[in-house]
Amino acid sequence: MPHHVERDGEGLPIPNRIEAKPVKRTGQIVAAVIVALLAAMLIHGLVTNPRFEWNVVWKYLFNERVLEGVGYTLILTFLSMIIAIILAVILAIMRKSANPVLRGVSWFYIWFFRGTPVYTQLVFWGLFSVLIPRLSLGIPFTSVEFWSVDSQTVVTAFNAAVIGLALNEAAYLAEIVRAGLEAVDPGQEEAAKALGMKRSMIMRRVILPQAMRIIIPPTGNETIGMLKTTSLVLAVPFTLELQYATNAIANRIYKPIPLLIVASFWYLLITSIFMVIQSMLEKHFGKGFEARPVGTKGKQTPLPGKTEGEPQDDVNKTNEAAFLGYNA
Amino acid sequence: MTSQTTHAATAGAQAPKPVVEAKDVHKAFGDLHVLKGINLEVEPGTVTVILGPSGSGKSTFLRLINQLETLTGGEIDVNGEMIGYKRLPDGTLQRLNEKEIAQQRSKLGMVFQKFNLFPHMTVLENVMEAPVHVKHMPKAEARELAIAELKRVGLGDRMDYYPGQLSGGQQQRVAIARALAMKPEIMLFDEPTSALDPELVGEVLNVMRSLADEGMTMIVVTHEIGFAREVADQIVFMDGGVVVEQGGPEIIDHPREVRFRDFLQHVL
Numbered sequence: 001m002p003h004h005v006e007r008d009g010e011g012l013p014i015p016n017r018i019e020a021k022p023v024k025r026t027g028q029i030v031a032a033v034i035v036a037l038l039a040a041m042l043i044h045g046l047v048t049n050p051r052f053e054w055n056v057v058w059k060y061l062f063n064e065r066v067l068e069g070v071g072y073t074l075i076l077t078f079l080s081m082i083i084a085i086i087l088a089v090i091l092a093i094m095r096k097s098a099n100p101v102l103r104g105v106s107w108f109y110i111w112f113f114r115g116t117p118v119y120t121q122l123v124f125w126g127l128f129s130v131l132i133p134r135l136s137l138g139i140p141f142t143s144v145e146f147w148s149v150d151s152q153t154v155v156t157a158f159n160a161a162v163i164g165l166a167l168n169e170a171a172y173l174a175e176i177v178r179a180g181l182e183a184v185d186p187g188q189e190e191a192a193k194a195l196g197m198k199r200s201m202i203m204r205r206v207i208l209p210q211a212m213r214i215i216i217p218p219t220g221n222e223t224i225g226m227l228k229t230t231s232l233v234l235a236v237p238f239t240l241e242l243q244y245a246t247n248a249i250a251n252r253i254y255k256p257i258p259l260l261i262v263a264s265f266w267y268l269l270i271t272s273i274f275m276v277i278q279s280m281l282e283k284h285f286g287k288g289f290e291a292r293p294v295g296t297k298g299k300q301t302p303l304p305g306k307t308e309g310e311p312q313d314d315v316n317k318t319n320e321a322a323f324l325g326y327n328a
Numbered sequence: 329m330t331s332q333t334t335h336a337a338t339a340g341a342q343a344p345k346p347v348v349e350a351k352d353v354h355k356a357f358g359d360l361h362v363l364k365g366i367n368l369e370v371e372p373g374t375v376t377v378i379l380g381p382s383g384s385g386k387s388t389f390l391r392l393i394n395q396l397e398t399l400t401g402g403e404i405d406v407n408g409e410m411i412g413y414k415r416l417p418d419g420t421l422q423r424l425n426e427k428e429i430a431q432q433r434s435k436l437g438m439v440f441q442k443f444n445l446f447p448h449m450t451v452l453e454n455v456m457e458a459p460v461h462v463k464h465m466p467k468a469e470a471r472e473l474a475i476a477e478l479k480r481v482g483l484g485d486r487m488d489y490y491p492g493q494l495s496g497g498q499q500q501r502v503a504i505a506r507a508l509a510m511k512p513e514i515m516l517f518d519e520p521t522s523a524l525d526p527e528l529v530g531e532v533l534n535v536m537r538s539l540a541d542e543g544m545t546m547i548v549v550t551h552e553i554g555f556a557r558e559v560a561d562q563i564v565f566m567d568g569g570v571v572v573e574q575g576g577p578e579i580i581d582h583p584r585e586v587r588f589r590d591f592l593q594h595v596l
Contacts, residue, residue: 185442185444187440187442187444188444188446190396190440190444191438191440191444191445191446191503192446193394193395193396193430193433194394194396194433194436194437194438194440194507195433195434195457195458195462195506195507195510196430196431196433196434196458196462196510197430197458197461197462198426198427198430199426201461201462205457205461206446209448210446210447210448213448285448287448287490288447288448288449288450288490288491288492289447289448289492
C-alpha cells in the first residue's frame with residue numbers, strides 16, 4: 001500500500017509490508033465438517049437414548065452423599081499427593097547422596113512400593129491394626145516402654161487410605177524427582193559451590209527450583225492418576241469417596257449407568273481444574289526459561305550469542321522424567 | 329615443613345607473601361595422571377595467566393584451587409592456609425568438613441566458561457544470592473551491593489532481566505559481578521571468553537582489565553594471547569600436566585621452549 005507507510009513498534013517505517021492471502025486450507029474445512037457431524041450424532045444419541053436416564057443423573061448429580069464423596073476424593077488426593085511429594089523429594093535426594101546406606105534405603109523403598117500392587121498395599125494398611133495391635137515407643141528388644149497407643153486409634157480407615165496411597169505414590173514420584181534433579185546442568189552446582197554455598201542450600205535454592213520445571217508436568221499427570229486411584233481405597237475399606245458413594249446409590253436403586261455418568265462428570269470436572277492449576281504452576285516455575293519479554297519496544301536486548309555456552313536443557317533427562325510419569 | 333618456615337623467616341621481610349602457593353601438585357582421575365607436579369606462586373595484586381593447549385591440565389589446576397576437584401598429591405595454600413585439609417598434631421592430614429570448605433571457597437571468586445548463572449533468578453537476584461544466603465547480609469544492603477557491582481560491569485540497566493534474555497557477553501559480566509559481590513580476595517577465571525561470539529569477547533576482557541587495574545589478584549586460564557601480553561604480570565605455559573615455561577609477559581614474544589613457541593604459532 002504505497003499511500004500508507006506502516007511503522008514498527010519503535011516508529012521506524014516498514015515501507016513494503018507484505019499483505020498476502022493465506023494458503024487455502026481445504027483439508028481443514030473438510031475435517032471440521034466431518035468432526036462436527038460425528039459430534040452432533042454422538043450428542044444426539046446421548047440425549048435421545050432413554051437408557052441413559054438423564055433425569056436420574058440430574059437428580060443425583062448434587063446429591064448429598066455424592067458431594068460428600070467428591071469432598072473425600074479431593075481430600076484423599078491432596079493429602080496423599082502432598083505426603084508423597086515430600087517423601088519423594090527426600091527419597092530422590094537420598095538416592096543421589098554420597099552415603100551408601102541412604103542410597104540403599106531409598107533403592108529398597110522404591111523397589112518394594114513400586115513392585116507390589118497398590119490394592120495389596122491398601123489391604124495391608126487396612127489390616128495394620130490387626131497385625132500390629134499396639135504402637136509403642138521404647139528401647140528396642142527390651143520391655144521398656146515410654147509411650148504406647150492402640151493402632152486402631154492411629155491407623156483409622158481414612159488414615160490407612162492416605163498412608164497406603166501416599167507411600168505407593170512416593171515411590172513413583174521419587175523416580176520422577178530424581179530424573180528432574182539429574183536434568184539440571186552440573187555447572188549450576190559448581191557455580192553455587194564456588195560462591196560458598198553448602199549442599200543443602202544448593203539443593204534448596206538452585207537445583208530444586210530448576211528441577212521443578214521438569215518435575216511438574218509428570219507430577220500433574222500423577223495427580224490426575226491419583227484422583228482416580230482413590231477409588232481403590234475400598235480395599236482398606238474406606239467407603240466415603242466418590243466412586244464408592246455413587247456405586248452404593250446405584251446398587252440401592254438398581255440404576256448403575258446414570259450413577260456412573262454422575263461419577264464421570266465429577267472426575268472430569270476435577271481433572272479439568274487440575275489441568276488449569278498445572279499450567280499455572282508450569283508458568284511459575286518456567287520463569288527465566290521462556291522466550292524474551294514482549295512489548296519491551298526499543299529496549300529489546302540483542303539476540304543471545306549462539307554459543308554452546310547458553311544454558312541448555314538435557315533433553316534426554318527431561319524426556320526420561322516425562323516418560324516415567326506416563327508409564328507410572 | 330622446616331624448609332617452609334625458614335623460607336618464610338628469611339624471605340618474608342623483603343618479598344610479599346604469595347596469596348596462592350602450589351607445591352608439587354598432582355591430580356589423577358583414576359589412571360589418568362592429569363597434573364604431574366605443579367609449583368606456582370601468585371603474589372598479591374598480580375595477574376597470572378595460564379596458557380596451554382586443551383588437555384594440558386590448566387582448567388583442572390584452577391578447579392583444584394577452588395576445591396571443585398580434590399588434590400591427589402601435594403599442597404595448595406591460599407593466604408598461607410592449606411586448602412581442603414588440616415594438619416593434625418601428629419602430622420597426618422584430615423579432610424576439612426563441608427562448612428570449612430565453603431568458608432575457604434567464599435574467599436575465592438570463580439568465573440566459568442559457561443557462565444553458570446542461575447536461570448530461574450533475575451540478574452539482580454543472581455548477584456544478591458550469595459551475600460544474602462551465605463554471608464547473611466540484610467536484603468536491602470545486599471541489593472545495594474549488587475546494584476553497585478552490576479554498575480561496575482556496566483549492566484546497571486539489566487538488573488530485572490533473566491539471564492536467558494541477555495547476550496553471552498552480558499551473562500559473563502553478570503557472572504563476574506556475582507563473584508565480586510562476595511568480596512573475594514582472589515578471582516579465578518576459567519576460559520571466560522571461550523564460549524562467546526567473537527564480537528562479545530572484548531566487553532568481558534575490558535571488565536577483567538579494569539579489575540586488574542584496581543589491584544585484584546587474578547588467575548586466568550585463557551586463549552586470549554593479546555590480553556595475556558597486555559595485562560599479565562606472570563605467564564605460565566602448561567603442557568602435558570607440567571609447567572613448561574614461566575615468566576613475565578615478555579616470554580610471549582620471546583619464548584625459550586620449543587613447545588611454547590609451537591603453541592604460540594598456532595594460536596596467534
